[in-house]
Every structure is written in C-alpha cells, then in structure tokens.
Amino acid sequence: MESLNPFQTFIALIKFDQEAITTHKKAEKLRQSIDQENQKKSLLLKSLENAKESLKICQKEVQSKELKMKELAEQEAERKKLLDETSSKKEHNAIKREIDSLKRNQHNYEKELVEGWNKFDNAKKEYESIQNDLDTKISEIDKIIKISNKELEETATLIEQYKKDRVDKEKDIPDEWLQKYNVMHLQVSDPVVPLTGQSCSACFQELTRQGFSDINRNKMMQCKGCFRLLYVE
Known part of the structure; x- marks a missing residue:
C-alpha cells in the first residue's frame, strides 16, 4: 500500500478531527436530552406533589367548615333548650334572636361547605388523573434515558479511541x-x-x-x- 505524503496525511487528520467533532456534538446532544428528560420527570413528580398538597388543603377546609357547622348546630340546640326553659318574655325574645342569628350563620356556612366540597372533588379528580398517568409517563421517560445513556457510553468509548488514534495521525505532518x-x-x-x-x-x-x-x-x-x-x- 502506497504511503501518504505529509499533505495527504494532514488532510486525513483534518477529516479525522471532523469526525471526532461530530461525535463530541452527538455526546453533548445526548447529555442535553438526558437532562431534559430528567427535568420532565421532576416536573411530573412535582405536579403530583402539588396536586396532593392541594387535595390536603381542600380536605382541611371542608373539615374546618363541617366542624364549624357542628358547633353552630350545638349552639342552636342549647339555645332552643334554654328557650323552652325560660318564662321571661324579654329573655325569650333575646334567645330567639340568637337562634335566628345562628341559623343565618349556618345557612352561610352551608353554602361555603358546598363550595368546599366542590373544590375538594375537583382537587381529588386532578390528583387521581395525574397519579393514573404518572407511572406510564415515568416509564416512557426512563426508557428514553436508558437508551440515551447507552448511546452516550458508546460515544464516550469512541471519543477515547479518537484520542488514542490521533497520536498516530499526527506523525509525518x-x-x-x-x-x-x-x-x-x-x-x-x-x-x-x-x-x-x-x-x-x-x-x-x-x-x-x-x-x-x-x-x-x-x-x-x-x-x-x-x-x-x-x-x-
């Protein structure tokens, strides 16, 4: 086989380096792809965490309003009992006004409770929707990351080989x-x-x-x- 002259050897080195640059760019692109997929994974997990937190907040609000409704009902029952026991017309009218006020409060809280339950139901649906899709989406992301990591290992091996081979390519230039x-x-x-x-x-x-x-x-x-x-x- 005829040996290359210095000029031909130099041109061969240039083409060799261009191939190496292409491989380096591929490796960088793969690293960026892996980073992007990991970011997607983090966002998915974060969205589930946020949905779970929203569900807890809605649940606490419903429980708080239910507790308040229970307290108002107990106060009304006490006032009604006191109303039955009093003989004073003045006290009777005062207690009746208190009962009416308690009923209005109960009516207002009942509206808030219904709204709270609606929020809770919507938050629950959102959480369950994210949770149901999460495993499939995470599995798809992990598959992409696994393939990209394998390709990245292969390109890393190529890059190391380029470094070793380049020494010989420089000879006679x-x-x-x-x-x-x-x-x-x-x-x-x-x-x-x-x-x-x-x-x-x-x-x-x-x-x-x-x-x-x-x-x-x-x-x-x-x-x-x-x-x-x-x-x-």
Missing part, C-alpha cells in the same frame, strides 16, 4: 502545520479549508496571483483574511 492548525482549532471549528477558485472558502479572501502560484506548489498556506490554513483540493 510538519510541526509548523500542526502548530498553526492546533492554534486555529481552538478558535474556529474549521481551521483548514479548501480554496474555491482563487478565494478562501470560509471568508472569501482572494489570493494574489503569487499566492495562488505558491499554494499550488506548496499545497498549504495561511489565509491573510481569516488566518485559516488553505489548500487546493
């Missing part, structure tokens, strides 16, 4: 090219680009006639516009 390439690689995703006609395909800086002649002889030079390394395909 002039140090000057590697230094410029590595510096530019930190600044842009495409530090080495081909010419389009007589111009840089990244920034469209046109080469001088001498520059175009030089690049065709040396196969590699730096763009004066964006400082990327240029080559002729």
